[in-house]
Amino acid sequence: MDSIEEIDLINLIEKMFDEPAPGLALGIGDDCAAIRPATGFETLITTDTLVEGTHFKRDLTTPDSLGRKSVCVSLSDISAMGGRPKFLLLSINISKDINKTWIVKYLHGFKAMAKRYDCRLIGGNITRSRNLSFTVTALGEVSKGFRIDRSGAMPGDLVFVTGSPGDSALGLDLLNRRGANYTSGERKLIARHQKPEARVEWGQILSSGRIASSMIDISDGLALDLKRVLKASCVGAVVELSRFPLSTEAGKIVKANGAKAWRRILSGGEDYELLFTAPPAKLKALDRFQKSGKIKAVRIGEIVKGKGHLTIIKPEGGELKIKKEGWLYNQQ
Incomplete structure (x- = not known):
C-alpha cells in the first residue's frame, strides 16, 4: 500500500x-x-x-x-x-x-x-x-441588499424547484441493491447521486434579478427543507405533485410504486437543487430567464397562511402523508 x-x-x-x-x-x-x-x-x-x-x-x-x-x-x-x-x-x-x-x-x-x-x-x-x-x-x-434568506416567503408567493429532485435518492437506492447491469436511465439516476451539481449560476440569477423572496438548497429532502423555509417565514404551503418535475426514470419508478416512490423522492435529499419562492409579479422576469435557457425551474405549489404547515396533494387528488420528511443525523 x-x-x-x-x-x-x-x-x-x-x-x-x-x-x-x-x-x-x-x-x-x-x-x-x-x-x-x-x-x-x-x-x-x-x-x-x-x-x-x-x-x-x-x-x-x-x-x-x-x-x-x-x-x-x-x-x-x-x-x-x-x-x-x-x-x-x-x-x-x-x-x-x-x-x-x-x-x-x-x-x-x-x-x-x-x-x-x-x-x-x-x-x-x-x-x-x-x-x-x-x-x-x-x-x-x-x-449588499441581494442576499436571499429562508425567511422571506409571503402568503400568495409561488413555490418553485430547479432540476428534478428525487433522482439522487433513487440513484442511491439502485447502488445499495448492488446491481451490475443498469439501464441508461438508471445510470443517470446514479450519476445524479455520485456527481451532483451546485446551482451557483441559477442562484445568482434569482438574486441579481430580485426574483426569489426566499430560498434553500435541497440537501436533506424537499419536504424537510421546505418545512425549514415555512418555519423561518412563519407561513405554510400547498405542494401539488401533478406539477412536480420528475425525470423520465423517476417517472417510471413512481408509476410502478406510487406513494412509496413519492415519499422517497420528497424525503431522500442530496439533490442540491434550489427550492425557492417568488411573488406572482416576478413570473414574467423568471419566464424570460427560462426561455433563454439560463435557468430551469418549475412551479410546484403556493405559500399560504399557517406557520410551518405543509400540505402535499397527490397527482390523483387527496393528501400525501409523509412520516419521515428528510435526513436527520439522529434518525439514521
Missing part, C-alpha cells in the same frame, strides 16, 4: 492548489489564509462534513466523485443565498487504509469542481482518524 505521510500530503496540496486569486492576500502555507473583502459585498460562510458510513460508502463511489461532491455540498449553500463562491478550506481525517493513490484521485476531483465554480482552496487541516471524513468550509460573497 502506497501510504503517504502528513508532510508529503501537505506539500502535495500546496503544489496542486497554491495559486493567486482576486481578493486573496495570503493562501496556503501560513498559520492562516488572509482575504480582502470586496467593498459593497457581504461575506457568506458555510461548512459541511462528509463522514464515511454516514454520508458515503467508499464501495459505492469513487475518490474522484467524492472529491467533487465534497465541494458541491458546501457551494450549494452559497448558491442558496444567491452568492458567488470564492474560497474553500478542507480538513481531512484520514483512516489508515487510505493510500496515496486514493487521496490524489480525491484531490483531483476536488480541484476540478473548485475550478468549475472558480473558487480557490486556501487552507485546511489533516489528521489521522479511525473514520475517513472530509470537512469543507466555503466562503462566498453577495452584493
Whole structure:
C-alpha cells in the first residue's frame, strides 16, 4: 500500500492548489489564509462534513466523485443565498487504509469542481482518524441588499424547484441493491447521486434579478427543507405533485410504486437543487430567464397562511402523508 505521510500530503496540496486569486492576500502555507473583502459585498460562510458510513460508502463511489461532491455540498449553500463562491478550506481525517493513490484521485476531483465554480482552496487541516471524513468550509460573497434568506416567503408567493429532485435518492437506492447491469436511465439516476451539481449560476440569477423572496438548497429532502423555509417565514404551503418535475426514470419508478416512490423522492435529499419562492409579479422576469435557457425551474405549489404547515396533494387528488420528511443525523 502506497501510504503517504502528513508532510508529503501537505506539500502535495500546496503544489496542486497554491495559486493567486482576486481578493486573496495570503493562501496556503501560513498559520492562516488572509482575504480582502470586496467593498459593497457581504461575506457568506458555510461548512459541511462528509463522514464515511454516514454520508458515503467508499464501495459505492469513487475518490474522484467524492472529491467533487465534497465541494458541491458546501457551494450549494452559497448558491442558496444567491452568492458567488470564492474560497474553500478542507480538513481531512484520514483512516489508515487510505493510500496515496486514493487521496490524489480525491484531490483531483476536488480541484476540478473548485475550478468549475472558480473558487480557490486556501487552507485546511489533516489528521489521522479511525473514520475517513472530509470537512469543507466555503466562503462566498453577495452584493449588499441581494442576499436571499429562508425567511422571506409571503402568503400568495409561488413555490418553485430547479432540476428534478428525487433522482439522487433513487440513484442511491439502485447502488445499495448492488446491481451490475443498469439501464441508461438508471445510470443517470446514479450519476445524479455520485456527481451532483451546485446551482451557483441559477442562484445568482434569482438574486441579481430580485426574483426569489426566499430560498434553500435541497440537501436533506424537499419536504424537510421546505418545512425549514415555512418555519423561518412563519407561513405554510400547498405542494401539488401533478406539477412536480420528475425525470423520465423517476417517472417510471413512481408509476410502478406510487406513494412509496413519492415519499422517497420528497424525503431522500442530496439533490442540491434550489427550492425557492417568488411573488406572482416576478413570473414574467423568471419566464424570460427560462426561455433563454439560463435557468430551469418549475412551479410546484403556493405559500399560504399557517406557520410551518405543509400540505402535499397527490397527482390523483387527496393528501400525501409523509412520516419521515428528510435526513436527520439522529434518525439514521
